[in-house]
Amino acid sequence: MIEVISDSRCIDCNICVEVCPTDVFEAVDGGHPVIARQSDCQTCFMCEANCPADALFVSPLAGPAPAGSPLTDETFLASQGRFGEYRRWLGWGYGRRPGSLQDRNYVFVERIRRAAEVGEVGEVGETNGQPRPPGHVPHPGS
Amino acid sequence: MSRRRATPAVVPGEVDVLVLGGGPAGTWAALEAATRGQRVALADKGYCGTSGSTAAAGNNLWYVPPVGSARQDAIAAREVAGGHLTERQWMERVLERTWDAVQTLADWGYPFPVADNGEQRRNSLQGPEYMRLMRRRVRRAGVVILDHSPALELLVDPDSVVTGAAGIQRQRAGTRWAVRAGAVVLATGGCAFLSGALGLNVDTGDGALMAAEVGAELSGMEFSCQYGIAPAFGAQTKGLMYQFAAFTDAEGAELAGGLFPSGLLDVQRAALRTQVYARLERAEPQIRQAMRWSQPNFFLPFDKMGIDPFTQRFPIRFVLEGTVRGTGGLRLVDDECATTVPGLFAAGDAASREPVTGAISGGGSHNGSWAISSGGWAGAAAARFAAGRPTGWSTAPLRPAGGPGLRPRGHHIVGPRADDVVAALQSRVLPLEHNRFRTEQSLRDSLAVLDSLWSAVVDGLAPDSSDAHAVVRSREAAAMLAHARWMYRSALSRPETRGVQVRDDHPDTDPALVHRIRVGGLDRVWTAVGEARPDTHPQARVPGALAQMAAS
Ligand SMILES: Cc1cc2nc3c(=O)[nH]c(=O)nc-3n(C[C@H](O)[C@H](O)[C@H](O)COP(=O)(O)OP(=O)(O)OC[C@H]3O[C@@H](n4cnc5c(N)ncnc54)[C@H](O)[C@@H]3O)c2cc1C
Ligand code: SF4
Ligand code: SF4
Numbered sequence: 001m002i003e004v005i006s007d008s009r010c011i012d013c014n015i016c017v018e019v020c021p022t023d024v025f026e027a028v029d030g031g032h033p034v035i036a037r038q039s040d041c042q043t044c045f046m047c048e049a050n051c052p053a054d055a056l057f058v059s060p061l062a063g064p065a066p067a068g069s070p071l072t073d074e075t076f077l078a079s080q081g082r083f084g085e086y087r088r089w090l091g092w093g094y095g096r097r098p099g100s101l102q103d104r105n106y107v108f109v110e111r112i113r114r115a116a117e118v119g120e121v122g123e124v125g126e127t128n129g130q131p132r133p134p135g136h137v138p139h140p141g142s
Numbered sequence: 143m144s145r146r147r148a149t150p151a152v153v154p155g156e157v158d159v160l161v162l163g164g165g166p167a168g169t170w171a172a173l174e175a176a177t178r179g180q181r182v183a184l185a186d187k188g189y190c191g192t193s194g195s196t197a198a199a200g201n202n203l204w205y206v207p208p209v210g211s212a213r214q215d216a217i218a219a220r221e222v223a224g225g226h227l228t229e230r231q232w233m234e235r236v237l238e239r240t241w242d243a244v245q246t247l248a249d250w251g252y253p254f255p256v257a258d259n260g261e262q263r264r265n266s267l268q269g270p271e272y273m274r275l276m277r278r279r280v281r282r283a284g285v286v287i288l289d290h291s292p293a294l295e296l297l298v299d300p301d302s303v304v305t306g307a308a309g310i311q312r313q314r315a316g317t318r319w320a321v322r323a324g325a326v327v328l329a330t331g332g333c334a335f336l337s338g339a340l341g342l343n344v345d346t347g348d349g350a351l352m353a354a355e356v357g358a359e360l361s362g363m364e365f366s367c368q369y370g371i372a373p374a375f376g377a378q379t380k381g382l383m384y385q386f387a388a389f390t391d392a393e394g395a396e397l398a399g400g401l402f403p404s405g406l407l408d409v410q411r412a413a414l415r416t417q418v419y420a421r422l423e424r425a426e427p428q429i430r431q432a433m434r435w436s437q438p439n440f441f442l443p444f445d446k447m448g449i450d451p452f453t454q455r456f457p458i459r460f461v462l463e464g465t466v467r468g469t470g471g472l473r474l475v476d477d478e479c480a481t482t483v484p485g486l487f488a489a490g491d492a493a494s495r496e497p498v499t500g501a502i503s504g505g506g507s508h509n510g511s512w513a514i515s516s517g518g519w520a521g522a523a524a525a526r527f528a529a530g531r532p533t534g535w536s537t538a539p540l541r542p543a544g545g546p547g548l549r550p551r552g553h554h555i556v557g558p559r560a561d562d563v564v565a566a567l568q569s570r571v572l573p574l575e576h577n578r579f580r581t582e583q584s585l586r587d588s589l590a591v592l593d594s595l596w597s598a599v600v601d602g603l604a605p606d607s608s609d610a611h612a613v614v615r616s617r618e619a620a621a622m623l624a625h626a627r628w629m630y631r632s633a634l635s636r637p638e639t640r641g642v643q644v645r646d647d648h649p650d651t652d653p654a655l656v657h658r659i660r661v662g663g664l665d666r667v668w669t670a671v672g673e674a675r676p677d678t679h680p681q682a683r684v685p686g687a688l689a690q691m692a693a694s
Contacts, residue, residue: 021188021197021344023290023312023611037611042343043376045442046192049270060443062338062377071446082446089438090270098253098271102435105202105266106257108382109507 001041002058003065003072005032006083009055016047016056038064045086052093054084151286153311153319156536157181158528159521160307160323161285162293162349164190165197166510167490168329169276170243170517175327175525176283183321184285185309187292187330187614188344191277192270194331195466195491198341199380200269200439201510204498205244206237213237220508224500225640226656226677227362232497235477236508239515250275266436267510269341291319292614295544296326296352296486303531304356304485305540316610324528324535325485327520328353328472329513332465332491333625335571336564336618338377339370339461340439347465349492351621353472355543358481359662361494361672363470364632364643366625367577368503369410370467371420373443374457380440381506383433386425390455391416407644410460410578419455427452462572465625467505468642469495470632473660473672478523479516485527489513489520496658497676501641546596546664547620548613550604557602558595560612563619566595571626581647582637585630592627599623600665628661635659635669 002024005016010032017025017033021044026036035041041058048056059071070076077083084093091099159175161168164186172184186193206216217233244264248254252275254262281287290313297306297320308320333347350360370379389397389409397412412418425433430452434441444451465471472481472488474497479487490513499508550557570588571577605616636659638652639645658672 017313018289019189019192021193021341023188040343040611042198042338042341043378044192044198044341045439046198046270046341050192060373060376060378060446062375085445086438086442089435089442090268092270099435099438100253100268100271101255102432103255103263103266103268104432105382105436106263107429107432108385108436109202109265112382112385 001038001043001061001064002035002047002056004057004074004077005035006055006057006074006078007032009053009083011053011055013052015050015052019050020047048084048086049090049092051084051087054087057082150314151288153288154181154183154286154321156322157183157286158324159327159524160185160321160325161327161329161521162307163187163194163329163331163490163492164277164280164287165194165329165331165490166201166273166276166513167331167492167517167520168327169273169280170514171327171329171489171521171524172280172285173283174518174521176280176285178522178525180525180528182283182285183288183323184280185288185291185293185307185319185321187290187348189289190280190287191273193344194273195341195345196267196510196513197269197273198439200267200437201272202266202382202507203240203244204237204507204511205240205265208238208241220498220500221677224502224677225651226675227496227500227641227658229497229676236498236511236515239518240511243514243518247272247275250279269439288319293330293348293352294548294613294617295542296356297322297540298356298543299535299538299540302356302484303535304483305535305538307352308542310610310613312610312614316608316613322536322540324531325487325524327524328481328486328488328492329490329517329520330492332468332471333366333622334464334466335462335568335622335625337462337464337568337572339372339379339463339466340377342463342466345466345491346618347621347625348617349488350472351546351617351624352544353481353483353486353488354624354662354664355545356483356486358483358486359473359660360470360628361473361658361660362496362501362632363465363625363628363661364636364659365469365496365501365641366465366629367580367644368463368467368505368642369460369574369578370463371458372461373449374417374459375447376443377461378439378443379461379463380437383422383425383437383440384420386422387420388423389458390419390421392419410574413460414575414579417457420451420458421453421455422451423453425452460574460578462577463505464571466491467503467509469499469501469504470629471495474516477519479520480523487520487524487527489516500677501643503642544617546600546624547603547605547617550600550602552601557604558598560603560605560616560619563595563599563603563623564615567592567619567623567626571629579644579646580633581645582634583647585634589627589630589634592623592630596623596627596665624664627667631667631669632659632661
C-alpha cells in the first residue's frame with residue numbers, strides 16, 4: 001500500500017491524484033496531495049510509475065505497514081534508493097530508454113512451451129497420459 | 143496553488159458510441175468506433191491508461207505467426223486444453239486480428255525488444271507502456287475520455303434498446319453524469335471480488351450486473367475460480383516466474399517443482415493444511431537479470447522487502463482472480479460481440495472468453511489477444527448499430543435500469559452496509575476450500591448464504607448518496623454478489639471436473655457435458671445448457687480426468 005509522499009520531493013503536480021485507479025489521493029489547494037483513502041490502495045505501483053519527481057513510495061504489503069516499519073521511514077527508504085525504483089525499471093523519465101526494450105518474456109514463455117512438448121511439464125492429468133499435441137502452451141499466466 | 147495538468151473533459155450529452163471501461167478492450171473499441179467517424183466517449187471508473195488488469199500486470203499475447211501450420215497447431219492444442227468448449231473460427235479470427243493489431247502498435251512506436259537476429263519480438267506488452275500508448279491514441283482519435291467516472295447503470299429507450307449509461311464523477315464531489323448513446327460497449331473487465339490481486343480492485347463485475355438488469359445472459363461462469371500465486375505479504379499475482387520455483391511446506395518438504403509447477407493443484411491442496419513456501423532456485427544465475435527486465439513488477443515487491451527470491455524461501459498464498467483470469471462473462475451471440483440485448487456489445491473480460499480459452503484460464507496469453515480483438519469488433523459493430531438506428535433515438539425518453547445497491551426496493555428497512563456485504567460474500571468466494579475445491583454440499587451452503595444476502599441487498603442496500611465513494615462501493619457489492627451466485631449456480635450445473643473447475647465430488651470429466659452453461663437472472667438465477675460441442679474438430683478428444691492446472 002501507498003505509504004509515503006515525500007515532502008521534500010513532491011512538486012504538487014497532482015499527477016498521482018489523476019492516475020491512481022482507485023482514487024486514493026486527494027488534491028490539496030496550495031500543497032502536496034494527501035493519502036486520503038489508504039485502505040482503497042490496491043498496491044499496483046501505478047502512481048510510483050507516473051510520479052515525475054520520484055516522490056512516492058508504495059510498500060509491497062497488501063495491508064498498511066505496521067507502526068515503526070522501515071517501509072514508512074522516508075530517510076531509510078531514500079538511503080536504500082527506493083524512491084523512483086519502478087520508474088527506473090520502466091525506463092520512464094528524462095534521458096532513459098524504455099525498459100520494454102529489454103523484455104525477454106518470449107524466452108520464458110518459449111521455455112515452458114518447449115517443456116510441454118517434450119513432456120517435462122506435468123500439468124495435472126490434463127491429457128490423461130496421452131501424448132501432448134505439439135505447440136501446447138500450458139498457459140503460464142505471466 | 144497546486145497545478146492541475148489538464149482540465150477534465152466536459153461530459154457530452156450525446157454520442158454515437160459510449161464505451162464503458164478503458165483497459166485494452168475499451169481502448170481498442172473506442173479507437174475502432176472513432177476511426178469510423180463516430181462521436182465516441184469512454185468512461186472509466188479509474189484512469190484510462192493505468193486502470194485495470196493489463197495496465198498493472200502486462201500481457202503476453204496469443205501471438206502466432208501465419209507460418210506453416212503454427213496457427214492450426216496452436217488452435218488444436220487449445221481445443222484439447224480448453225476442454226473442447228472453444229470455437230475454431232473464433233480462434234482463427236483472434237489470431238489474425240491480434241497479429242494485425244500488434245503491427246499497428248509497432249507502427250505507433252511501442253518499444254518492442256529486438257532479438258539477436260535483429261527482429262522485433264512482439265509477443266509481450268508491458269502494462270504501463272502499452273496502456274499509456276493506448277490512452278494517447280484514444281485521445282488523438284478525438285474520443286472524449288471521462289476518468290474517475292464509474293458507470294452505475296444503463297439507460298434504455300421505450301423499446302428496451304440500450305441507449306446510454308449513467309454514473310458518477312467521484313473526483314467532482316459525486317456529480318452524476320448521463321450520456322445518451324446510439325450504442326454501448328461494455329468493457330468493464332472481469333470480477334475479482336476485491337481480492338487485491340494485481341490491479342484488479344477496479345474489476346468488480348459492474349458491467350455484467352448492469353447488463354443483467356436489462357436481460358443479458360452470461361456463460362462459462364463456473365470457470366471463474368482461477369487463483370494466482372502471490373508472496374504472502376502482498377497480492378502481486380504475476381505467475382510466469384514460478385516456473386523456476388520449488389514449492390515447500392512449513393517443514394521444508396518439497397511439494398512440487400520442476401520446470402513448471404506441475405502439481406500446482408497439489409500445492410493448492412497443501413495450502414489448505416500448511417503454509418506453502420517458494421524459492422526461485424531453478425533459475426540459472428545468468429538468466430536472472432533477463433527475468434528482472436521482463437517482469438519488473440514481479441521483482442519490485444521482493445526488492446522492496448529486501449528478499450532475494452532466488453535464494454530465500456518466502457511464504458506464498460493463492461489469491462482469487464475470479465473471472466479476470468477465469469473464463470466466464472457476458473454471452474456473445476454473434477461475431478460482432480453483440481450481447482443478447484439490442485444496443486449492447488461486450489468485449490474483453492466482460493465477455494465470456496470460452497470461444498478462445500475454453501474451460502481453462504486465458505490469463506497467460508489468450509485474454510490479452512481476446513481483449514484486443516473483441517474490443518475492435520465490438521467498437522466497429524457498435525458504430526454500425528448506432529449509425530443504423532432510426533432517427534428518434536436522440537429524443538426518446540430514457541429509463542435508468544439500475545436496481546440493487548442503487549435503488550433499494552424496500553422503503554422502511556434498515557439495510558445492510560456495503561462493507562459487510564462484501565466481507566460476507568468474500569468469505570464464501572475467496573478461500574480455496576470453498577471455491578477451488580468444490581462439492582455440491584459446499585456450493586449449496588454458499589448459495590444459501592449468498593441468496594439471503596441478495597434479498598437483503600435488493601431490499602435495503604442504500605448508499606449515502608452524498609458520498610461518491612459509498613455509492614460506487616454499494617453498487618460494486620451488488621455486482622460481486624450477483625457474480626458469486628452466477629458462479630456457484632453454474633458450478634452446480636456442471637457436476638464434473640473440467641478445465642479450472644475442480645469438483646471434488648466429481649473428479650472425472652463427463653463426456654456428456656461437453657457443452658457450455660448459460661446463466662442469467664438476478665432475483666432468480668437460472669442456468670441452461672449452452673452451445674454443445676462448439677469445438678467440432680473431428681479428432682476432438684475428451685480431456686483427462688483432472689483439471690488442467692496452469693501456473694497462471
Ligand atoms: C497478474 C495478471 C497477469 C496477467 N497476464 C496476462 C498475460 O500475460 N496475457 C494475457 O493474455 N492476459 C493476462 N492477464 C489477463 C488480462 O490482463 C486481462 O484479460 C485483460 O486486461 C482484459 O482487458 P479488459 O480491457 O477487458 O479489462 P481490464 O484491463 O481489467 O480493464 C477494465 C477497465 O474497466 C474499468 N471499469 C470497471 N468497472 C467500471 C465501471 N463501472 N465504469 C467504468 N469503468 C469501469 C476499470 O477501471 C478498468 O480500467 C493477466 C491478469 C492478471 C491479473
Ligand atoms: S505525482 Fe509525485 S510530484 Fe506529483 S503531486 Fe503526486 S507525489 Fe507530488
Ligand atoms: S499503488 Fe496503485 S492503488 Fe495504490 S495509491 Fe498507487 S496508484 Fe493508487
